[in-house]
Amino acid sequence: MDFTIATFLIQDGLTSGAIYALLGLALVLVFSVTRVIFIPQGEFVAYGAMTLSFLDNGKFPATATLLLVFGVLAFLLDLWDNRSRLNAPILLRNVGLNLALPGVIYTLALVLAPIQAGAFVKALLTIVIIAPMGLYIYRIAYKPLADASVLVLLIVSVGVHLAMMGLGLVFFGAEGLRARPLSTGMFSLGFLPVSAQSLWIYGTTIAIIIGLYLFFEKTLLGKALRATAVNRLGARLVGVRTQLTGVTAFVLAATVGAVSGILIGPITTIYYDTGFIIGLKGFVAAIIGGLASFPITAIAAIGVGIVESFTSFYASAFKEIIVFSLIIPVLIWLSITVTVHEDE
Amino acid sequence: MKMNRMASSRRLVPALVVLALLAALPQLPVPPFWITLLNNIGIASLVAIGLVLLTGVGGLTSFGQAAFCGFGAYTTAVLTTAYGFSPWMTLPLSLAVGALIALPLGLITVRLSGHFLPLGTLAWGIALYYLFGQIDLLGRHDGIAGIPPLSIGDYRFMSGSSIYYVIWTFVILTALAAQNLLDSRVGRAIRALRGGGQAPEAFGVNVARAKLTVFVLAGVTAALAGWLYAHMQRAINPTPFSISMGIEYLLMAVVGGAGYVWGAIFGASLVLVLKELLQRLLPDLIGTTANFEMIVFGALLVVILQFARDGLWPLVLRYFPTNSAHKVSPDASQLARRATPPGGTPLIRVEKARKTFGGLVAVNDVSFEVKAGEIVGLIGPNGAGKSTTFDLITGMNSLSGGRILFEGKPLAGRSPRDIARQGVARTFQHPKILPGMSVLENVALGAHQRGRGGVLQSILRLDRTEEAALLAEAMRQLERVGLAEFKDRPAGDLALGQVRILEIARALALDPVVLLLDEPAAGLRYGEKQELAALLKKLRGEGMSILLVEHDMSFVMELVDHIVVLDFGTRIAEGKPQEVRQNPAVIAAYLGGAA
Numbered sequence: 001m002d003f004t005i006a007t008f009l010i011q012d013g014l015t016s017g018a019i020y021a022l023l024g025l026a027l028v029l030v031f032s033v034t035r036v037i038f039i040p041q042g043e044f045v046a047y048g049a050m051t052l053s054f055l056d057n058g059k060f061p062a063t064a065t066l067l068l069v070f071g072v073l074a075f076l077l078d079l080w081d082n083r084s085r086l087n088a089p090i091l092l093r094n095v096g097l098n099l100a101l102p103g104v105i106y107t108l109a110l111v112l113a114p115i116q117a118g119a120f121v122k123a124l125l126t127i128v129i130i131a132p133m134g135l136y137i138y139r140i141a142y143k144p145l146a147d148a149s150v151l152v153l154l155i156v157s158v159g160v161h162l163a164m165m166g167l168g169l170v171f172f173g174a175e176g177l178r179a180r181p182l183s184t185g186m187f188s189l190g191f192l193p194v195s196a197q198s199l200w201i202y203g204t205t206i207a208i209i210i211g212l213y214l215f216f217e218k219t220l221l222g223k224a225l226r227a228t229a230v231n232r233l234g235a236r237l238v239g240v241r242t243q244l245t246g247v248t249a250f251v252l253a254a255t256v257g258a259v260s261g262i263l264i265g266p267i268t269t270i271y272y273d274t275g276f277i278i279g280l281k282g283f284v285a286a287i288i289g290g291l292a293s294f295p296i297t298a299i300a301a302i303g304v305g306i307v308e309s310f311t312s313f314y315a316s317a318f319k320e321i322i323v324f325s326l327i328i329p330v331l332i333w334l335s336i337t338v339t340v341h342e343d344e
Numbered sequence: 345m346k347m348n349r350m351a352s353s354r355r356l357v358p359a360l361v362v363l364a365l366l367a368a369l370p371q372l373p374v375p376p377f378w379i380t381l382l383n384n385i386g387i388a389s390l391v392a393i394g395l396v397l398l399t400g401v402g403g404l405t406s407f408g409q410a411a412f413c414g415f416g417a418y419t420t421a422v423l424t425t426a427y428g429f430s431p432w433m434t435l436p437l438s439l440a441v442g443a444l445i446a447l448p449l450g451l452i453t454v455r456l457s458g459h460f461l462p463l464g465t466l467a468w469g470i471a472l473y474y475l476f477g478q479i480d481l482l483g484r485h486d487g488i489a490g491i492p493p494l495s496i497g498d499y500r501f502m503s504g505s506s507i508y509y510v511i512w513t514f515v516i517l518t519a520l521a522a523q524n525l526l527d528s529r530v531g532r533a534i535r536a537l538r539g540g541g542q543a544p545e546a547f548g549v550n551v552a553r554a555k556l557t558v559f560v561l562a563g564v565t566a567a568l569a570g571w572l573y574a575h576m577q578r579a580i581n582p583t584p585f586s587i588s589m590g591i592e593y594l595l596m597a598v599v600g601g602a603g604y605v606w607g608a609i610f611g612a613s614l615v616l617v618l619k620e621l622l623q624r625l626l627p628d629l630i631g632t633t634a635n636f637e638m639i640v641f642g643a644l645l646v647v648i649l650q651f652a653r654d655g656l657w658p659l660v661l662r663y664f665p666t667n668s669a670h671k672v673s674p675d676a677s678q679l680a681r682r683a684t685p686p687g688g689t690p691l692i693r694v695e696k697a698r699k700t701f702g703g704l705v706a707v708n709d710v711s712f713e714v715k716a717g718e719i720v721g722l723i724g725p726n727g728a729g730k731s732t733t734f735d736l737i738t739g740m741n742s743l744s745g746g747r748i749l750f751e752g753k754p755l756a757g758r759s760p761r762d763i764a765r766q767g768v769a770r771t772f773q774h775p776k777i778l779p780g781m782s783v784l785e786n787v788a789l790g791a792h793q794r795g796r797g798g799v800l801q802s803i804l805r806l807d808r809t810e811e812a813a814l815l816a817e818a819m820r821q822l823e824r825v826g827l828a829e830f831k832d833r834p835a836g837d838l839a840l841g842q843v844r845i846l847e848i849a850r851a852l853a854l855d856p857v858v859l860l861l862d863e864p865a866a867g868l869r870y871g872e873k874q875e876l877a878a879l880l881k882k883l884r885g886e887g888m889s890i891l892l893v894e895h896d897m898s899f900v901m902e903l904v905d906h907i908v909v910l911d912f913g914t915r916i917a918e919g920k921p922q923e924v925r926q927n928p929a930v931i932a933a934y935l936g937g938a939a
Binding site: 037039140141144145148149150151152154155156158159160161162163164165166167169170277280283284287291317318320321324325327328331332334335 | 399403405407451452453454455456458459460462463464466467468470471474475478591594598636637638639640641642643644645646649650653
């Protein structure tokens with residue numbers, strides 16, 4: 001094998017592997033805290049990339065409208081849920097969280113979209129638009145089912161995925177979009193040219209992993225999330241609000257999705273349905289990690305990225321087949337090593 | 345039998361009307377478009393029926409059923425176009441391929457917890473779709489054209505309205521087969537999977553095997569659908585076998601009603617008609633043409649699971665009252681029974697049993713014995729290791745040291761199912777009943793290992809003699825414990841005290857030598873405890889041996905012949921109730937005094 005080609009492929013694999021790692025971590029996070037297998041994770045990636053690309057073209061991102069729609073839905077649901085005990089504080093909180101917050105973000109997008117602000121402002125705006133969606137998706141689709149079985153939650157996830165993908169099609173169209181990189185330019189690392197964008201990807205991935213680590217180790221909310229993951233009922237008994245930890249997990253997942261979209265948008269053309277496949281590759285990594293281990297998931301994601309980049313070079317037609325078949329040996333391994341496996 | 349027919353006639357009439365309507369439809373001036381839609385509904389129904397068995401009944405899920413359709417379709421396409429097979433000859437081969445693919449895929453996931461199967465099917469559903477598009481033999485992305493139509497003699501089923509009859513014959517036969525299967529020994533085992541976890545193993549159900557059976561069956565019905573699809577379209581390509589179709593099939597099963605065979609047909613009709621309408625209406629509403637129906641489908645899935653988790657079919661059923669009562673025939677043949685060992689024979693011998701979890705010694709070299717015809721109580725404060733000892737005997741947990749003998753043979757290394765088969769039956773501290781199933785069927789589940797009827801016998805109703813014997817045995821046990829009047833009620837309707845007695849009846853249906861009861865009196869009211877004690881005494885009078893773990897001292901003291909007291913995993917006393925009551929170590933352990 002040509003050494004230069006190999007290093008290129010490895011670099012390419014690391015780049016996509018880093019994205020899969022972020023998504024895999026978000027999936028493990030959501031699953032361990034809420035028992036939701038979050039199929040729509042990939043949609044946040046597509047939304048993020050497409051929002052950024054719209055902003056790049058000075059267009060108003062339709063995701064802001066979508067956020068407003070989600071907010072109104074959540075508002076109505078909250079209103080209905082509290083219909084028997086409607087008082088000022090509850091109403092105020094409901095209006096603030098579900099109407100004012102998306103309203104402010106919508107206005108912000110309206111102001112910032114046409115003026116072509118800097119790349120970082122656009123990236124930040126993208127995150128601000130996408131992240132609260134995690135909150136509303138949880139409120140609308142999952143909160144009423146918080147005590148349902150993993151299986152029911154999984155099927156709900158598929159429903160959310162279909163709806164979000166369809167909405168992506170309505171708002172962004174069937175055309176593929178590509179965002180501008182955060183910063184252009186190439187460096188050369190010895191003989192190896194490295195794009196600035198891939199440095200951003202590596203740096204952001206590492207920063208997010210460290211950030212998550214600090215969050216879980218050092219903050220009370222992070223510890224509450226870990227407690228919920230270990231034992232829901234136990235956490236509730238010692239005063240952890242499992243609704244709050246659930247919401248936090250979803251908002252984190254949406255944020256990570258949006259960041260991944262910002263990172264990957266400039267290097268791949270994103271269609272309304274691209275997010276699903278990208279998210280599923282995060283799943284392959286998460287499954288290898290048993291849907292439980294953060295470090296194994298991250299390492300597995302890098303492996304998935306590298307396998308993918310090598311197969312796309314040597315057997316490009318079989319790329320997806322090989323990547324998605326990776327879980328079969330893992331399932332065999334888990335199946336052999338597992339002792340008695342109790343469902344919930 | 346006559347009674348049974350009369351009872352079901354109320355459903356028979358609407359069923360015959362629907363059947364007559366189905367048969368007449370193509371002869372009426374119905375636009376061909378609707379016939380095509382009905383054909384598609386029929387084919388989708390077949391896949392959905394498989395999913396109802398898998399998801400609704402068995403509690404497993406697959407997103408990959410479209411890929412199994414693909415295997416059925418490609419098998420017949422290749423064999424008929426390239427090798428000149430006749431379409432009817434490829435039918436068994438298509439089904440066999442479906443089964444052969446499902447078998448290894450099922451094998452690697454049945455031992456894992458529930459969510460790995462759907463995730464696995466999601467991944468290989470995608471992989472297989474891409475694979476279909478890459479193989480030369482399968483025509484790559486162009487697929488295979490020129491597939492011959494089905495034919496009988498010289499008649500060729502070319503038109504939509506002719507193959508309609510073939511499709512719907514298969515749909516009705518498959519639905520009846522599924523219905524027969526559910527109402528049988530194997531069907532009960534599959535329904536027991538929903539109870540979750542390993543509990544059904546303790547009353548003799550092979551959980552992994554039941555999961556595998558239902559997964560393979562779902563694969564076979566999907567392959568059948570694929571075979572029909574290939575001969576209906578007479579040209580195939582990978583698109584209809586993609587993951588999005590797999591998701592759509594699951595939607596049909598969930599919308600219809602995941603636990604109902606006929607709900608699958610209902611769900612398939614609803615989804616496909618809705619899709620048709622949406623594809624016509626939405627573009628006018630939104631102004632562009634694209635697959636916007638997925639937004640509606642996605643929202644529909646979420647809303648149905650939030651508000652009607654059992655799907656929409658139960659809402660339809662409300663208008664057609666059903667009679668699910670099982671007739672128990674009094675002259676059914678009796679199942680073979682085990683000989684009752686003579687009183688005083690040592691049955692269970694626990695010798696220096698030890699269980700450690702890391703550094704914690706949960707059970708510390710405990711020894712005791714259960715003899716035939718006696719009730720032994722295993723008591724002790726919380727955390728004394730009673731339940732762990734119990735799990736060691738029933739094989740739910742493995743020994744770290746020592747040994748446990750049953751009728752002189754060591755139990756170590758045997759599975760809970762195997763131990764149950766030896767004649768050690770148990771109940772659970774948290775009752776593991778199937779709330780949706782009738783009381784009678786719950787008990788019949790206990791007799792699972794005393795029958796041998798398989799899938800094929802059940803589908804063809806060749807198992808009726810044995811089934812009658814199993815139900816009669818269940819009825820006998822219900823009469824024995826005094827729950828006979830509740831036999832057709834859903835088990836979930838019973839009060840806790842009755843549920844515990846139901847569990848005892850189910851354990852008795854195993855024809856056990858020893859009954860192991862895990863805190864049978866926990867949570868019971870005083871009157872219920874009295875009834876329970878009376879029942880256990882009656883069983884002892886009939887020669888049954890019983891080991892029970894219990895907290896309630898007065899309940900134990902007046903009932904048992906022999907007591908073993910555990911504290912911190914160690915046996916601190918043993919003997920007759922009177923002796924143990926006086927024992928200073930026991931008093932100290934219970935009252936916490938520094939004796």
